[in-house]
Amino acid sequence: MKEKRVDHAGAAASFLADEAHLAFHDARLWDMRQKRDAQMHLLPEWQELRTLASQIKEHTLANLAEYLQQFEDNATRNGIRVHWAADGAEHNRIVAEILEARGAKTLIKSKSMVTEECDLRPYLAARGVTVTETDLGERIQQLDDQMPSHIVVPSVHKLTGDVARIFARHYGTDPAADDPHQLAEAQRIAARPVILHADAGMTGANFVVAETGSFVVCTNEGNADLCATVPGVHIATIGIERLVPRMADLGVFVRLLSRSALGSPITQYTTHFRGPQDGGEMHVILVDNGRSARLGMADFWTSLKCIRCGACMNTCPVYRRSGGLSYGAVYSGPIGAIIDPTFNERKYSTLPFASTMNGSCTNVCPVRIDIHDQLYKWRQVLVEHHQMPFVKREIMHMAGRLMGQPKLYRAAMAGGGAALNTLPRAALYNWLNPWGRHRELPHPAPQTFHSWYRRNRPRKPDAGTDAKEAT
Numbered sequence: 001m002k003e004k005r006v007d008h009a010g011a012a013a014s015f016l017a018d019e020a021h022l023a024f025h026d027a028r029l030w031d032m033r034q035k036r037d038a039q040m041h042l043l044p045e046w047q048e049l050r051t052l053a054s055q056i057k058e059h060t061l062a063n064l065a066e067y068l069q070q071f072e073d074n075a076t077r078n079g080i081r082v083h084w085a086a087d088g089a090e091h092n093r094i095v096a097e098i099l100e101a102r103g104a105k106t107l108i109k110s111k112s113m114v115t116e117e118c119d120l121r122p123y124l125a126a127r128g129v130t131v132t133e134t135d136l137g138e139r140i141q142q143l144d145d146q147m148p149s150h151i152v153v154p155s156v157h158k159l160t161g162d163v164a165r166i167f168a169r170h171y172g173t174d175p176a177a178d179d180p181h182q183l184a185e186a187q188r189i190a191a192r193p194v195i196l197h198a199d200a201g202m203t204g205a206n207f208v209v210a211e212t213g214s215f216v217v218c219t220n221e222g223n224a225d226l227c228a229t230v231p232g233v234h235i236a237t238i239g240i241e242r243l244v245p246r247m248a249d250l251g252v253f254v255r256l257l258s259r260s261a262l263g264s265p266i267t268q269y270t271t272h273f274r275g276p277q278d279g280g281e282m283h284v285i286l287v288d289n290g291r292s293a294r295l296g297m298a299d300f301w302t303s304l305k306c307i308r309c310g311a312c313m314n315t316c317p318v319y320r321r322s323g324g325l326s327y328g329a330v331y332s333g334p335i336g337a338i339i340d341p342t343f344n345e346r347k348y349s350t351l352p353f354a355s356t357m358n359g360s361c362t363n364v365c366p367v368r369i370d371i372h373d374q375l376y377k378w379r380q381v382l383v384e385h386h387q388m389p390f391v392k393r394e395i396m397h398m399a400g401r402l403m404g405q406p407k408l409y410r411a412a413m414a415g416g417g418a419a420l421n422t423l424p425r426a427a428l429y430n431w432l433n434p435w436g437r438h439r440e441l442p443h444p445a446p447q448t449f450h451s452w453y454r455r456n457r458p459r460k461p462d463a464g465t466d467a468k469e470a471t
Helices: 008-017 019-042 046-062 062-078 089-102 111-119 118-123 136-143 159-169 179-195 223-229 247-261 291-295 301-305 309-315 317-322 333-343 360-364 370-383 390-403 406-422 449-456 462-469
Strands: 081-085 106-109 132-134 200-202 207-209 215-219 232-239 267-275 281-287
Touching: 008 019, 008 089, 019 267, 019 291, 019 309, 046 062, 046 247, 062 281, 081 089, 081 406, 089 200, 089 232, 089 281, 089 301, 106 223, 111 118, 111 232, 111 267, 118 207, 132 232, 136 159, 136 179, 136 406, 159 179, 159 267, 179 223, 179 462, 200 360, 207 247, 215 223, 215 232, 215 247, 223 267, 291 301, 291 309, 291 333, 291 390, 309 317, 309 333, 309 462, 333 360, 360 370, 390 462, 406 449
Parallel strands: 081 281, 106 132, 106 200, 200 232, 232 281
Antiparallel strands: 207 215, 215 267
């Protein structure tokens, strides 16, 4: 049985119908885009930083095996236990084995998109391990049984009232609370005892430094530091593409990350982890999960440069108006639309078409990923691999044949104008016209440009007239 495609258009329609959430989501993300622009204009070297970041990433990816080996050697010397996971299943097994060996039944974790990618929480829950997200946005999504809707701000689609109702169900707080600070305090009060008594802690990593065998976690809440240091066991789950070669390279990305993500000069906490604390353990799990395969894709390998800032999502008019959950994937927005098909081409085949191809995503990317070019290329690949839905495929075939025959095309344009003027709405607005579900078709022009041009263009004199004038 073929896997069902994500119905992005259907889910987006539901989000669009909720005017309050739509307006807030659009305004909130656009505000982050504007703050990002303000920070960009404060740095005269901004474009040079983007170019340098792109070059560092491309160099690293071109020599990934060597830098991964260098990191493992240095991390091992630092006392870190390095594990390798070919896919999500192996990652989850390794985590479970580490916890089981220490009798750990409670795990606190900070934000990590890779663990979402691997479906870690349900895997551990089935084995009797209680996992608690400590990032505020991630915890809200966990309590509401939803995946993150944004790479950086996981619950950005929720209003204060939504959070109040969720916390009322789980924490017994006032369901009518409308003060975000009060709600944040409720989460802090609920989380601290869990953190203090946890058996193990888990973080992700924003950057991994091959030269030093260390990794860096950038947060704004401080919860990652608590997850890493309060329990005796620290597990870090890291995608293999997060490497940079040298500590000197790190400064380039730290200057770009928070400015691109939230429009702030730097994250509140930029923590370097080099080895386990006294008497403790530190494990790093380097996760492939399709990244090596993507590295071999000539048209899509540069998506591995992504530093997970979410700038492309904040600027994307489609994402801002459809919501992250409509993408049906851990990674949403423009970057998700080029990453997700590498995991499952059929399931996510609709996502590269969820774009206006305006190029704003590429313009704001701090590492210069050609996102809109890759969206276009994915469309070509999906058509070649017969992954386009039947109706859209047939419409495109008809349009291709029509536009490939000028006389037929002109006749159709003339006939189309007449049809728009005379046919009933039921004949024009039906399942064959998905565009018309949310839009009115344009009023037909009195004449086409071609017909106007034929009547009004200057006529060339014939050869006989030219000869007479010459004599």
